[in-house]
Amino acid sequence: MKGNQARIYLSNLEHNIRQIKKNIGKAKLCVSVKANAYGHGDIIVARKAVESGADCLAVSSVAEGRRLRDAEIKEPILLFGLTVPEEIPEAVRGNLTPFVCDTEYIDALNKSAASYVQAMRDTGAAVHKFPVHLKIDTGMGRIGCKSEDAAFLASYINRCENLYLAGMCTHLCVSDSLEPEDIEYTQRQIRLFRDSVEAVKKAGINPGILHCSASGGTLMYPNAVFDMVRTGILVYGYFPSEQAAECRTSFNLKPVMELTASVVGIKTVEKGDSVSYGRTWTAAQKTRIATLGIGYGDGIPRRLCPGLHVNIRGKNYPVVGRICMDQCMVDIGLEDEIERWDDAYIFGCQKNCCGADEVAKIADMISYEILTGISARVPRIIVP
Numbered sequence: 208m209k210g211n212q213a214r215i216y217l218s219n220l221e222h223n224i225r226q227i228k229k230n231i232g233k234a235k236l237c238v239s240v241k242a243n244a245y246g247h248g249d250i251i252v253a254r255k256a257v258e259s260g261a262d263c264l265a266v267s268s269v270a271e272g273r274r275l276r277d278a279e280i281k282e283p284i285l286l287f288g289l290t291v292p293e294e295i296p297e298a299v300r301g302n303l304t305p306f307v308c309d310t311e312y313i314d315a316l317n318k319s320a321a322s323y324v325q326a327m328r329d330t331g332a333a334v335h336k337f338p339v340h341l342k343i344d345t346g347m348g349r350i351g352c353k354s355e356d357a358a359f360l361a362s363y364i365n366r367c368e369n370l371y372l373a374g375m376c377t378h379l380c381v382s383d384s385l386e387p388e389d390i391e392y393t394q395r396q397i398r399l400f401r402d403s404v405e406a407v408k409k410a411g412i413n414p415g416i417l418h419c420s421a422s423g424g425t426l427m428y429p430n431a432v433f434d435m436v437r438t439g440i441l442v443y444g445y446f447p448s449e450q451a452a453e454c455r456t457s458f459n460l461k462p463v464m465e466l467t468a469s470v471v472g473i474k475t476v477e478k479g480d481s482v483s484y485g486r487t488w489t490a491a492q493k494t495r496i497a498t499l500g501i502g503y504g505d506g507i508p509r510r511l512c513p514g515l516h517v518n519i520r521g522k523n524y525p526v527v528g529r530i531c532m533d534q535c536m537v538d539i540g541l542e543d544e545i546e547r548w549d550d551a552y553i554f555g556c557q558k559n560c561c562g563a564d565e566v567a568k569i570a571d572m573i574s575y576e577i578l579t580g581i582s583a584r585v586p587r588i589i590v591p
């Protein structure tokens with residue numbers, strides 16, 4: 208018995224990165240390793256991504272960036288999220304490249320960057336200022352400045368003693384959809400982004416590296432690749448949406464994570480016997496129940512039952528009764544040869560085994576949620 212495992216297939220990660228690179232020509236690739244690399248393990252994924260051709264990495268918090276720097280990862284790291292003021296000195300120390308979109312935040316960064324700039328001067332490096340990327344909100348409604356403020360903010364950044372504009376970016380919010388109004392909205396976002404860039408150039412400012420696509424845009428909008436794409440979910444082997452998967456069937460992805468649990472016990476139940484909390488399931492006939500040592504505390508949401516099936520010895524069986532914190536139960540029938548300590552595949556890359564996207568669909572979730580939800584107590588086993 209191995210117990211619960213999230214096996215991380217690094218060769219699949221490399222395969223996915225190759226697929227993405229084939230699609231973006233000479234543009235750079237930024238791999239999103241936020242949220243512990245979507246649950247896969249941030250440091251191991253970051254190293255493998257760089258080895259496989261990623262030019263830069265991205266995190267969402269300063270603490271996530273710190274972990275990568277502590278692991279001696281030297282590549283540029285974009286900081287997707289805004290931080291609180293207390294974290295800004297740490298972001299600068301870690302050389303995390305922040306997205307900025309207002310003068311208050313830019314001022315705070317400029318102040319903290321003084322020590323960085325001094326240190327760079329001392330080493331005699333060519334670039335003395337601290338790089339930031341200007342984020343434009345072209346319709347995501349999350350973070351970013353208005354398109355019409357781009358030129359002002361770009362010049363504000365470059366007038367800061369310790370900062371320079373190293374890039375401009377935006378984020379698309381329906382780029383994984385094929386609905387006509389979504390396509391129109393996305394084209395409008397791309398247009399607004401181009402306009403912002405033009406305005407900055409017109410003001411005599413170099414906009415730096417331009418990027419706007421995450422996985423959705425990378426797949427569906429070749430006109431939005433610009434100088435770099437920022438992909439997450441594709442790297443981990445999943446499409447950002449069903450529509451994207453259907454329209455890009457030639458884009459071959461391999462799931463990186465495989466989640467298995469062990470059958471920790473098997474018992475026979477009689478017709479009418481109930482299983483688990485709330486007695487929501489009763490046996491329609493005599494059958495065998497396999498108990499797995501995995502539950503919602505490991506990241507298998509209760510809402511996945513009914514619906515979730517696990518694969519044991521190549522065949523799928525339904526999870527029955529409520530999923531508990533540490534265990535769940537599977538109806539394995541009376542006929543099939545299944546033994547205690549067998550592996551049950553919950554999702555992954557094995558034949559006949561469903562993907563995290565299919566699991567997610569049962570509960571109206573997305574693969575991102577399932578992957579990032581696999582909790583820390585499930586050991587990550589690296590398969591080279």
Ligand SMILES: *Cc1c(COP(=O)(O)O)cnc(C)c1O
Nearest residue numbers: 239287378421422437438439440
């Ligand atoms: C998370 C994130 C991405 C990556 O998104 P995927 O859909 O996983 O490719 C890219 N850009 C930003 C700003 C993000 O927050």
